[in-house]
Amino acid sequence: MLDDIVLFIQIVRHGGLAGAAQHLGIPPATVTRRLQNLEKELGCQLLHRSARRLALTQEGEVYYQSYRDLVEEFEITQQRLDRERSQLSGKLRVLAPANFSHSVLRPMWLAFTREHPDIQLELILSNHLEDMVKAKADIAIRIGEQPDSLLYQQKIGQMATVVVASPEYLRQAPIVTVPADLQNHRIVGSSLRLKWQLTHREAGVVEEIFPRFHAQSNDLAFVKYWVLDHQGIALLPVSEIFEELHSGTVIRVLPQWQGHVRDIYAVWPTGRLLSEKAKHLREYVRCFLEQTALQSI
Amino acid sequence: MLDDIVLFIQIVRHGGLAGAAQHLGIPPATVTRRLQNLEKELGCQLLHRSARRLALTQEGEVYYQSYRDLVEEFEITQQRLDRERSQLSGKLRVLAPANFSHSVLRPMWLAFTREHPDIQLELILSNHLEDMVKAKADIAIRIGEQPDSLLYQQKIGQMATVVVASPEYLRQAPIVTVPADLQNHRIVGSSLRLKWQLTHREAGVVEEIFPRFHAQSNDLAFVKYWVLDHQGIALLPVSEIFEELHSGTVIRVLPQWQGHVRDIYAVWPTGRLLSEKAKHLREYVRCFLEQTALQSI
DNA sequence: ACCATAGATTGCATATTTGAAATCATGTTG
DNA sequence: CAACATGATTTCAAATATGCAATCTATGGT
Numbered sequence: 001m002l003d004d005i006v007l008f009i010q011i012v013r014h015g016g017l018a019g020a021a022q023h024l025g026i027p028p029a030t031v032t033r034r035l036q037n038l039e040k041e042l043g044c045q046l047l048h049r050s051a052r053r054l055a056l057t058q059e060g061e062v063y064y065q066s067y068r069d070l071v072e073e074f075e076i077t078q079q080r081l082d083r084e085r086s087q088l089s090g091k092l093r094v095l096a097p098a099n100f101s102h103s104v105l106r107p108m109w110l111a112f113t114r115e116h117p118d119i120q121l122e123l124i125l126s127n128h129l130e131d132m133v134k135a136k137a138d139i140a141i142r143i144g145e146q147p148d149s150l151l152y153q154q155k156i157g158q159m160a161t162v163v164v165a166s167p168e169y170l171r172q173a174p175i176v177t178v179p180a181d182l183q184n185h186r187i188v189g190s191s192l193r194l195k196w197q198l199t200h201r202e203a204g205v206v207e208e209i210f211p212r213f214h215a216q217s218n219d220l221a222f223v224k225y226w227v228l229d230h231q232g233i234a235l236l237p238v239s240e241i242f243e244e245l246h247s248g249t250v251i252r253v254l255p256q257w258q259g260h261v262r263d264i265y266a267v268w269p270t271g272r273l274l275s276e277k278a279k280h281l282r283e284y285v286r287c288f289l290e291q292t293a294l295q296s297i
Numbered sequence: 298m299l300d301d302i303v304l305f306i307q308i309v310r311h312g313g314l315a316g317a318a319q320h321l322g323i324p325p326a327t328v329t330r331r332l333q334n335l336e337k338e339l340g341c342q343l344l345h346r347s348a349r350r351l352a353l354t355q356e357g358e359v360y361y362q363s364y365r366d367l368v369e370e371f372e373i374t375q376q377r378l379d380r381e382r383s384q385l386s387g388k389l390r391v392l393a394p395a396n397f398s399h400s401v402l403r404p405m406w407l408a409f410t411r412e413h414p415d416i417q418l419e420l421i422l423s424n425h426l427e428d429m430v431k432a433k434a435d436i437a438i439r440i441g442e443q444p445d446s447l448l449y450q451q452k453i454g455q456m457a458t459v460v461v462a463s464p465e466y467l468r469q470a471p472i473v474t475v476p477a478d479l480q481n482h483r484i485v486g487s488s489l490r491l492k493w494q495l496t497h498r499e500a501g502v503v504e505e506i507f508p509r510f511h512a513q514s515n516d517l518a519f520v521k522y523w524v525l526d527h528q529g530i531a532l533l534p535v536s537e538i539f540e541e542l543h544s545g546t547v548i549r550v551l552p553q554w555q556g557h558v559r560d561i562y563a564v565w566p567t568g569r570l571l572s573e574k575a576k577h578l579r580e581y582v583r584c585f586l587e588q589t590a591l592q593s594i
Numbered sequence: 595a596c597c598a599t600a601g602a603t604t605g606c607a608t609a610t611t612t613g614a615a616a617t618c619a620t621g622t623t624g
Numbered sequence: 625c626a627a628c629a630t631g632a633t634t635t636c637a638a639a640t641a642t643g644c645a646a647t648c649t650a651t652g653g654t
Contacts, residue, residue: 001300002299002300002303002371003298003299003300006299016600016601016602017601017602017603018600018601018602026642026643027642027643027644028601028602028603029602029603029604029642029643029644029645030641030642030643031602032602032603032604033603033604033641033642034641036603037641042382043382044382049601049602050601050602050649050650050651052599052600052601052602052649052650052651052652053650053651054601054602058449058567058571059570059571061567061568062378062567062568062569062570063378063570065568066374066377066378067371067374070367070370070371070374073367074299074364074367074371077363077364077367080363081359081360081363085339085340085341152355270355270358270359271358271359271362272359273356273359274355274356313631313632314631314632314633315630315631315632323612323613324612324613324614325631325632325633326612326613326614326615326632326633326634326635327611327612327613328632329632329633329634330611330612330633330634331611333633334611346631346632347619347620347621347631347632349619349620349621349622349630349631349632350620350621351631351632
């Protein structure tokens with residue numbers, strides 16, 4: 001019914017059944033029959049049609065006037081949604097945490113751009129939360145759930161925090177075999193996380209510790225500097241000391257235990273369709289994080 | 298496609314496929330399949346559905362938000378047009394010329410109301426042209442074409458003018474056998490029509506006469522009074538002296554000839570659908586005029 | 595007045611959609 | 625925790641719509 005009305009509007013717009021047929025990519029026979037159908041359903045003729053000329057009947061005129069704008073709006077909406085979805089090439093603006101992108105995600109970003117030369121990636125890195133809508137980003141990667149109801153969120157991975165220290169520090173300090181041993185050490189850490197919740201990898205036992213901090217900062221990067229400067233033991237997200245762990249500048253303490261887990265989310269605004277390429281990126285990141293298996297470095 | 302979107306909106310509104318199916322009077326199977334179809338076409342799932350619960354997916358949410366208002370507007374338009382058309386019962390306001398309705402059309406109006414007790418006819422009679430839109434009339438009957446482009450017009454009959462006089466006048470006056478004989482008579486007539494154009498019924502010959510008027514008025518009713526008062530011969534529309542002709546108070550002069558023909562139109566506003574009952578009335582009048590065959594009393 | 599032709603329509607085989615009933619799935623209730 | 629009931633889905637025959645090609649038709653040009 002609505003589809004036939006759209007067809008009717010198209011016929012009027014193109015000034016003929018043939019034109020509409022061509023524009024819509026359907027055979028003229030179908031156009032004829034669907035129009036006849038519509039006329040039968042409405043119980044009145046809409047178009048005076050002869051081989052060469054086409055004219056609206058009075059009823060046709062009324063129906064055309066009534067539906068024209070509506071059909072146009074439908075088409076605009078349809079186009080908008082199509083555009084939002086189906087562009088695999090084109091610009092893709094992504095918001096992501098800077099630290100995380102520099103460390104863990106670096107190979108992923110490099111691979112993504114390498115593998116998708118048709119996607120024009122604009123990577124907006126920042127350590128503080130930016131407004132997605134203001135930044136006109138298509139999608140964002142965030143650590144920790146966002147309390148924003150205007151955002152859709154999908155968990156795409158998780159990242160553990162690990163207990164680390166520099167080899168130099170550990171060499172001159174008591175051995176740590178169980179979490180309780182940490183009480184005998186110099187601890188540096190985030191002022192935002194006063195309780196360390198450590199979970200054993202296999203046993204799943206949870207131990208809670210309230211370390212006596214030797215130094216605190218709200219900036220995790222600074223906590224890392226203290227660790228690198230052999231000042232003590234810290235509980236840090238893998239992303240923060242990813243490279244140092246690989247290079248051996250920093251090594252894990254209590255490797256069988258991990259700290260609280262922080263979830264990683266893909267986030268995008270509600271009310272808008274996630275484009276195919278944004279969806280693709282989301283899956284790409286998810287796969288990458290799955291393979292990298294950060295939760296058990 | 299759009300039909301399926303409408304269906305989707307209905308499903309969301311009713312909170313389930315079954316509800317929508319019932320509301321639209323189609324089997325649930327069709328609803329299921331059309332929804333599946335739409336999802337396939339759009340390339341994404343719109344609804345999370347289990348046996349008991351139904352929830353919009355994120356994409357479904359977007360599509361619903363985008364199309365909800367449009368679908369509603371569409372439905373309103375559809376209802377409006379349906380209402381305009383398909384009410385055979387209900388009120389019908391008709392504008393018509395008073396003279397014409399009193400005379401020629403009188404039996405028709407009586408018959409129409411008798412035959413259609415379900416149509417509540419409001420007959421607005423007037424001898425001067427009233428504004429249809431202001432009068433909120435559904436349809437009007439007019440004599441002569443209207444120069445208003447905002448009106449649709451359809452010719453539904455025609456009315457001849459005839460040459461008439463009272464028997465008393467004719468008894469004491471010379472016999473009239475050809476139009477030229479009129480020059481020897483007392484002529485009364487409309488000041489708006491100084492030239493009499495007479496056409497022979499069979500031969501189709503046209504004769505033009507410029508009578509010397511004994512009396513003139515812009516009011517045809519007054520012309521009739523003169524005739525009834527035996528003051529002379531007049532050229533009058535059949536509608537004006539319909540009853541007198543039947544009763545014999547007035548008789549035709551030159552019965553083989555008739556004056557100029559005036560077309561009778563059904564007239565209604567553009568941009569609105571003619572309701573079924575208005576259409577019906579139009580046809581009714583047309584048939585009546587055809588049978589009455591005014592052009593050759 | 596004729597013809598050529600754009601453009602609408604129809605015939606027929608095929609593909610798609612529909613409808614009624616059976617089946618399946620899942621939340622609720624005894 | 626099993627039986628029930630509601631609501632979604634699948635099955636299969638029948639109805640409907642589609643696509644291609646042939647046909648028809650009115651109009652502009654000659």
